[in-house]
Amino acid sequence: MARLRIRGGVHPDERKLTSDITITRVPSPKRLYLPLKQHIGAPSVPDKVIGEIIHKGQVIARSQGNVSAHIHAPCSGYVEDIIDWAAAHPSGLPTRTMVLVNDGKELRDDVSVPVNPLFLRPEIIAERVGQAGIVGLGGATFPAAVKLTLGQSRNTPILIINGCECEPYLTCDDRLMQERTEDVVDGVRLLAQALYGPETIIAIEKNKPEAIRRMEEACKGFGNIRIMPVPTRYPMGSEKQLIEYVTGRQVPAGKLSADIGIMLHNVATAYAVNRAVRHGKPLTTRIVTVAGKVVKRPGNYEVPIGMLISELLDYCGLEEKPERILMGGPMMGQALPHADIPVTKGCNGILALSADEVKNSTEHPCIRCASCVDACPMGLSPLTMSSLLKKDKLDQAVAIGLKDCILCGSCSFACPSAIPLVHYFNYGKGEILNRAQQQQKDDEIKRLILDRQKRMARLEKEKEEMMAKRMEAIAKRKAAEKAAAEENKEKEVA
Amino acid sequence: MQRPPASPHIAGASSVRTVMLLVGLALLPGTMFGIYQFGWPALFLFLITTGAAVFFEAICLIIAGKPVRFYCLDFSALLTGWLLAMTLPPWSPWWIGVLGSFCAIVIGKQVFGGLGQNLFNPAMLARTILLVSFPLEMTTWIAPRPFDTYNAPDMAAGWSITANGIPNLDAVSSASMLGHVRTELTRGESVPDILFSVYDPMASAVGAISGSLGETSAILFLIGGLFLIAKKIISWHIPVAILATVALLATIFSLLDPNHHAGPLFHLLNGGLMLGAFFIATDPVTSPVSNLGKIIFGAGCGALLFIIRSWGGYPEGMAFAVLLMNAATPLIDHYIKPRIYGHPGSRIGRFFRKLKQE
Numbered sequence: 107m108a109r110l111r112i113r114g115g116v117h118p119d120e121r122k123l124t125s126d127i128t129i130t131r132v133p134s135p136k137r138l139y140l141p142l143k144q145h146i147g148a149p150s151v152p153d154k155v156i157g158e159i160i161h162k163g164q165v166i167a168r169s170q171g172n173v174s175a176h177i178h179a180p181c182s183g184y185v186e187d188i189i190d191w192a193a194a195h196p197s198g199l200p201t202r203t204m205v206l207v208n209d210g211k212e213l214r215d216d217v218s219v220p221v222n223p224l225f226l227r228p229e230i231i232a233e234r235v236g237q238a239g240i241v242g243l244g245g246a247t248f249p250a251a252v253k254l255t256l257g258q259s260r261n262t263p264i265l266i267i268n269g270c271e272c273e274p275y276l277t278c279d280d281r282l283m284q285e286r287t288e289d290v291v292d293g294v295r296l297l298a299q300a301l302y303g304p305e306t307i308i309a310i311e312k313n314k315p316e317a318i319r320r321m322e323e324a325c326k327g328f329g330n331i332r333i334m335p336v337p338t339r340y341p342m343g344s345e346k347q348l349i350e351y352v353t354g355r356q357v358p359a360g361k362l363s364a365d366i367g368i369m370l371h372n373v374a375t376a377y378a379v380n381r382a383v384r385h386g387k388p389l390t391t392r393i394v395t396v397a398g399k400v401v402k403r404p405g406n407y408e409v410p411i412g413m414l415i416s417e418l419l420d421y422c423g424l425e426e427k428p429e430r431i432l433m434g435g436p437m438m439g440q441a442l443p444h445a446d447i448p449v450t451k452g453c454n455g456i457l458a459l460s461a462d463e464v465k466n467s468t469e470h471p472c473i474r475c476a477s478c479v480d481a482c483p484m485g486l487s488p489l490t491m492s493s494l495l496k497k498d499k500l501d502q503a504v505a506i507g508l509k510d511c512i513l514c515g516s517c518s519f520a521c522p523s524a525i526p527l528v529h530y531f532n533y534g535k536g537e538i539l540n541r542a543q544q545q546q547k548d549d550e551i552k553r554l555i556l557d558r559q560k561r562m563a564r565l566e567k568e569k570e571e572m573m574a575k576r577m578e579a580i581a582k583r584k585a586a587e588k589a590a591a592e593e594n595k596e597k598e599v600a
Numbered sequence: 601m602q603r604p605p606a607s608p609h610i611a612g613a614s615s616v617r618t619v620m621l622l623v624g625l626a627l628l629p630g631t632m633f634g635i636y637q638f639g640w641p642a643l644f645l646f647l648i649t650t651g652a653a654v655f656f657e658a659i660c661l662i663i664a665g666k667p668v669r670f671y672c673l674d675f676s677a678l679l680t681g682w683l684l685a686m687t688l689p690p691w692s693p694w695w696i697g698v699l700g701s702f703c704a705i706v707i708g709k710q711v712f713g714g715l716g717q718n719l720f721n722p723a724m725l726a727r728t729i730l731l732v733s734f735p736l737e738m739t740t741w742i743a744p745r746p747f748d749t750y751n752a753p754d755m756a757a758g759w760s761i762t763a764n765g766i767p768n769l770d771a772v773s774s775a776s777m778l779g780h781v782r783t784e785l786t787r788g789e790s791v792p793d794i795l796f797s798v799y800d801p802m803a804s805a806v807g808a809i810s811g812s813l814g815e816t817s818a819i820l821f822l823i824g825g826l827f828l829i830a831k832k833i834i835s836w837h838i839p840v841a842i843l844a845t846v847a848l849l850a851t852i853f854s855l856l857d858p859n860h861h862a863g864p865l866f867h868l869l870n871g872g873l874m875l876g877a878f879f880i881a882t883d884p885v886t887s888p889v890s891n892l893g894k895i896i897f898g899a900g901c902g903a904l905l906f907i908i909r910s911w912g913g914y915p916e917g918m919a920f921a922v923l924l925m926n927a928a929t930p931l932i933d934h935y936i937k938p939r940i941y942g943h944p945g946s947r948i949g950r951f952f953r954k955l956k957q958e
Contacts, residue, residue: 113941118610198603274610346941359942430609437608465611471716473616476889480835486936487889507940515608522614523716526733529606 112347114483115339117439117518118274120313124397125277127405129285132421134181138206138412139191139448140166144243145246148307149174152204154185162214163388166204169236175249175451176239179206180390180410182213194433194450197334198443206412217386224299228258231300231383238382239389239451244268244279244343244372247452250379254300256362257369262301266352267294269310269373270336270343271437273570276455278393279373281406283310283317287378291324293376294331296383301369306331307352308373313338340437341514345370347483358508374454394418398458400428409449415456416445428458437515468527470523478517478527484510488517492530508534616715620675622833626824627879634690634813636707637744637940640758642690642813643696648762649688649697653681653705656690657844658711676715680704683723686814686875691742691772694762700726720926721886724919731919733787740811743774757923758771774810777870781862782915783811802867803855814875815916818868834882837891841898842877843868849906861910873905874920886926893936900925 143149144471150167154160160179167177186563190200207240218227236251271279283290298306308325310318312335336342336351346357349368349459357363363370374393381387390411397404402423415431432439433453449456478488486507494503508531517527635642661668674712684700707729708722709715729771731738745752753761766772775783777799784794803809807817828834851863867873872880881887881901888897901921908917939945945953 113938116612118612179932213675233722350941356942361942430605432609436610439607439609441605441607441609459609464605467611467615468670470616471714473619473676473716473884474887474889475619475884477614479889479938482938484941486940487937489889490933506937507943510940510942513607518606519608519610519612520615521611521615522619524611524615526606532606 111337112339112342112351112483112515113485114481115341115347116481116519117339117404118519118557120338121274121397122277122280122313124275124395124405125279125280126312127277129281129393129406129408131408131587132410132413132418133366133409134208134210135413135417136208137414138180138208138410138442139414140177140180140206140412141193141448141450142167142177142202143193144177144411144450144452145175147171147175147252148176149202150177152185152188154204156185156187159184161205162212163217163390164215165239166206169239169249173178173249173252175251176237176388177204178239178388178398179388180412181206182211183207183209190223192440192444192447194440194447194453196441196443198447199290203448219386220383223296223383226299226383227551228254228300228302231296231379232258234383235300238378238387240279240375240378240382241389241451242372243374243378243392243451243454245438246345246453247450250371250375253364253369253371254297256364257301260364260367262364262367262369263304264353264368265294265298265301265304265306265369266348266370267297267306267308267373267376268343268345268348269308269314269321269400271314272311272338272340272343273437273439273455274340274403275397275457276395276435277397278395278406278454280314280317282377282393283314283321287320287324290373290377291321291328291331291378293380294373295328296379297371297376298330303330304369307334308332309334309342309348309352310338311336311338311342314453319496340516340519341483341512344407344483344512344514346512351418367429368524389451392427392451392453395455396458398428399460399463400425400458411569412448414445415442415447415449417454418449419445419458424458426460429461430457430459430464432457434461437519438513465524467524469525472523472525475522477520477522481516481520482551483514483516484512486511488527488531491534492527492549495530495534500541503534504538509538511535522560616674616676616858619833620679622831623679623828623879624675624682626833627640627686627821628824630807630817630820631682631813633688633807634686634816634913636746637807637816638690638742638744638813639745639747640755640762641750641753642761644759644935645653645690645694645697646682646685646813647693649685649701650678650681652698653677653699654685656702656705657710660706660714663928664710666712666714671715674715677705677709680709680722683814683880684726686879687727687812687872689738689742690813691740691741691761691766692737693765696737700730702726703729704716709781716885718885719929720923721880722881723925724880724922725920728923731914739777739779740769741774741776741812742766742772742814743810744808745772749806776811776815776915777804777809778909778915779902785860791854791862792858795862799866800867801865804866809870812872812878815870818874821874821878824872825874828878834878834884835891835894837894838882838887838898838901839877840880841895842902843873845899845902846873846906849903850889853910867906867909871909875920876905880918881922881925886922886929888929888932888936890933890936890938893932896932896936897925897929900928 148171151170153168154166156509162182164179165176169175186205188204191203193201194200232251232254240250241247244381322333378389391408394409491503511531515528619736656670674753684704704726707726709718712718805819829836847864850867853861854863904921905917
């Protein structure tokens, strides 16, 4: 039922030099910076006031709305401040951030854990996942509990666990599968339990033979879990591409994978679910690959969420000033303006690249070579879309599929003219969002104006009616008076 | 403030320059063999044509205010001049090469806005302008005279031919194979009779025949083209579609009417078909981007080529066929697109997918 290959894609130089280095735990720094928005959806609301003492693992900010996630304290100490601090975005624009001071005592509250979490009802597992603040740790940061509830509400016969890690440099999922195999598999079983026991497939790219071997061994006893080695091809780890490869089906445009009965979770999410449900530990640390030529001690580090990247890089050591610092992999990661930005839940890699590692060529004109068309995993025509966007013909670009673009970067990677195609598509997608928001605003204003006009018209009408009534009343009174006067006169006359 | 760099932060190895250089490398064996065949005048014409192409490119870039060094070093103008030189009669006078390069670079490419903007293949456009304007010079073919043979012109005589024209035209001229067949057919001869005396498939394959540099060695251009496909500079779709269409049509018509139509091998080995199929029709700028579009484009080129060769006014029609299909490229690109993931796609695509599933 599965296909032999995905459409398009590229095969960048893997540079996964850290796949044999054991995960190291990084000690908590003196101060931690926790942005209130580390997930897709509404930002969390602070649950502690400035100066309040916190224990490790306590909720410091609560989720709000349907799609959101709690944030927990990675250390014990107190809340120093709630400020605007640079976020992990190329602009470095500030967002609301809670600053915690670490007292180093590692005080934590007692938590109750189930004796055997595999006996928990699916809804309870989802609830516990939500309480632990777990989001999709592959980088998408969609709240995991929301996804599980969505899967529970409809028939979900297939669960795919994404262990592809197709981005170059990154090895955190690979190491996780190699070192904490039992915990990952347990997390996978818990996720399966939360979805009423679907057929479970763990997809791992073939360039991780050790992880495949260990995972296969650990899954031997579980009949409904199987390991599927998948070809090493970027972007195999993208949700839509992996679903197509594993099941042979495509997610229809504008729909969710849950709509066709498939749920996808990352291996790191599975591990976090294991920590949360079995051990009652919320998501306060994550495994980050620190790599790049200028890093002295590259490797995989278990980093408390909220640690500044500059401190993490100091811990790993830098040989020289990096040409570019990235959060995430080199294909889809964000270039950071500086390193004083905290590690967030979705951060799977910090890359400090030297000048010869980054792409640095001048843009040539497009020669229509169609390398981008061949590389696009979504079947789009990047060259046409970018030339339309250059001329600001947004509607036409949308008509030929701009909304379907997953921003994977395969087109830019393959382009011999070094055209920043993804840059245009990013701009175009942002512009669609802006226009939609503007449209909503306009509609709202229009509605308000119309309402006001209606109200005014009604008031006017009421006024007129009232006037008419009063005039009538006056006329009646006058008539009555007149009649009375005449009567009097008649009486007088009489 | 500096613009924040956009993802992806790494890139593949290919660049416009490497693409152009690899195409040049693939052309080199055939070109060298052609120059060897036709001696000094061919070499001089080749150098003049490519030199003039780069010169005109530089002039245009200066006028347009673009960085000259940057754009000249992508070698696209050099390649255009090179391909044009491959299609000229090798003993043409110098001004044919210069004028051709002017047409190719200025009229064919730069007025459209430079690299990547032109609708028509510049080299083919220039060749067509020359052919229509100077029919005599453009159809003066000579028999091969390799450097070491006794009647080959030496360097001085060669320069004199390029600079002043061919002194004793009747002594050296020789019709190309396609031209010869065309002339004899109009005299009422049948194809087997015509070919019996002059046609040797081996000579056509190796290239010991008269014609332009690009019409000589079918084998060497085939090898060059396969090299480009192996290097993923071009895809197989266009060349295969062209060659298959020509072979198919030639087979059908030679079986139906062997007295008026030559067989598929004759068509494949003669004229500029190999050069055109692998190096000219595959010009990315002027061909469709999708694979199915490329196949349609190639099939169209092949069919037009066969029609022109069989019933048209010229013995060879590669340039016309490519130009006509260039004009159809925007249309093909508009209608033939890959199916977008998660979309139902066209009705035909849906039909085939259903078929596959069953």
